[in-house]
Amino acid sequence: MKARVRFFARFRELLGAEVIAEPAPGTSFLTLIRDVTRGNGEGHDAVFDEGGAFREHVILMRNGKRIEATDAGETMIADGDEIAVFPPVSGG
Amino acid sequence: MLSERERERYQRQILLFGEEGQERLKEAEIFIAGAGGLGSPVAIYLAVGGVGTLTVVDSDAVDRTNLNRQVLHTDRDTGVKKVASAREKLEALNPDITIRAIDAHIGEGTAAKLVGRADGIVDCLDNYPARYILNRVALDKGIPLFHGAIRGMYGQATTIIPGKTPCLACIFPKAPPEEEFPVVGVTPGLIGMVQVNEVLKYLLGTGDLLANRLFLWDGLQGQATEICVERNPACATCGDGAERGRVKRRKG
Numbered sequence: 414m415k416a417r418v419r420f421f422a423r424f425r426e427l428l429g430a431e432v433i434a435e436p437a438p439g440t441s442f443l444t445l446i447r448d449v450t451r452g453n454g455e456g457h458d459a460v461f462d463e464g465g466a467f468r469e470h471v472i473l474m475r476n477g478k479r480i481e482a483t484d485a486g487e488t489m490i491a492d493g494d495e496i497a498v499f500p501p502v503s504g505g
Numbered sequence: 506m507l508s509e510r511e512r513e514r515y516q517r518q519i520l521l522f523g524e525e526g527q528e529r530l531k532e533a534e535i536f537i538a539g540a541g542g543l544g545s546p547v548a549i550y551l552a553v554g555g556v557g558t559l560t561v562v563d564s565d566a567v568d569r570t571n572l573n574r575q576v577l578h579t580d581r582d583t584g585v586k587k588v589a590s591a592r593e594k595l596e597a598l599n600p601d602i603t604i605r606a607i608d609a610h611i612g613e614g615t616a617a618k619l620v621g622r623a624d625g626i627v628d629c630l631d632n633y634p635a636r637y638i639l640n641r642v643a644l645d646k647g648i649p650l651f652h653g654a655i656r657g658m659y660g661q662a663t664t665i666i667p668g669k670t671p672c673l674a675c676i677f678p679k680a681p682p683e684e685e686f687p688v689v690g691v692t693p694g695l696i697g698m699v700q701v702n703e704v705l706k707y708l709l710g711t712g713d714l715l716a717n718r719l720f721l722w723d724g725l726q727g728q729a730t731e732i733c734v735e736r737n738p739a740c741a742t743c744g745d746g747a748e749r750g751r752v753k754r755r756k757g
Contacts, residue, residue: 419730422721422723425659426657478733479735479737499721500681501654501676502655502656502659503633504654504688505543505629505630505632505654505693
């Protein structure tokens with residue numbers, strides 16, 4: 414199955430605009446994002462904290478709906494899912 | 506009523522909005538929080554568009570490092586209070602409107618009074634703690650908050666209508682870490698224009714607002730995307746269990 418993961422803003426600079434992932438059935442949102450950021454130290458560290466959890470300001474969306482970081486480990490990816498991962502920007 | 510002079514000044518947009526629309530703009534009061542990178546283009550275009558009263562609030566003075574993006578201010582304004590510089594430029598651009606330039610910090614104790622009876626708040630701030638305060642004021646007063654923020658060549662904007670859309674804290678429950686953000690002037694220029702476009706549509710009652718939609722701009726790719734956003738029933742600010750909700754219910 415396929416899922417499209419899109420990054421925005423700073424995450425896009427570090428991890429690229431999008432990744433078409435082919436997760437195995439039963440892959441969670443958290444596992445998928447860990448997998449696609451693996452091997453990119455700076456990108457991974459921008460998204461995850463030292464304990465491997467999503468940094469608290471990171472916004473997670475699946476098919477236009479927000480996923481709470483605390484639910485990301487139990488939220489399973491389905492074929493064709495569109496995932497967005499981004500940090501809010503704050504300047505003005 | 507529009508004066509003859511105003512009919513002339515706004516002639517080309519009266520073709521779009523009609524005299525009635527232009528009068529609506531004239532009757533309106535918009536609160537602009539910040540006279541920096543976003544606040545500059547926002548104030549300029551609301552002024553030339555004929556929004557009758559603009560309240561511009563900022564507590565900073567112009568620094569030379571501001572000048573790559575804060576287009577209300579010029580090199581000779583360095584060291585001058587931003588609101589004084591803003592008033593001078595905006596009055597020169599459009600002497601037919603009222604500029605209220607207030608040298609003040611937008612904080613917990615001041616925000617509600619500063620906003621007063623404005624018809625809308627434009628978020629031109631550079632930090633989330635102050636944005637959350639304005640978000641609360643917008644909810645309490647039931648007036649829209651036109652959010653914008655930028656970093657580098659990226660930007661975001663959305664229109665928050667109390668009771669109809671998520672509030673700012675629903676969309677961004679946690680502030681990103683503070684930093685000295687990189688920025689090039691075109692990014693706040695562009696996001697500021699999105700915000701002004703929203704304000705005009707809201708005041709004129711025309712078009713579709715960026716309500717329940719987060720507009721994301723990637724200047725590097727020249728690409729705009731939007732993402733649906735929803736109210737968070739558990740939002741600490743506007744959710745079912747939020748403090749202000751409980752206070753309201755007790756009153757009601």
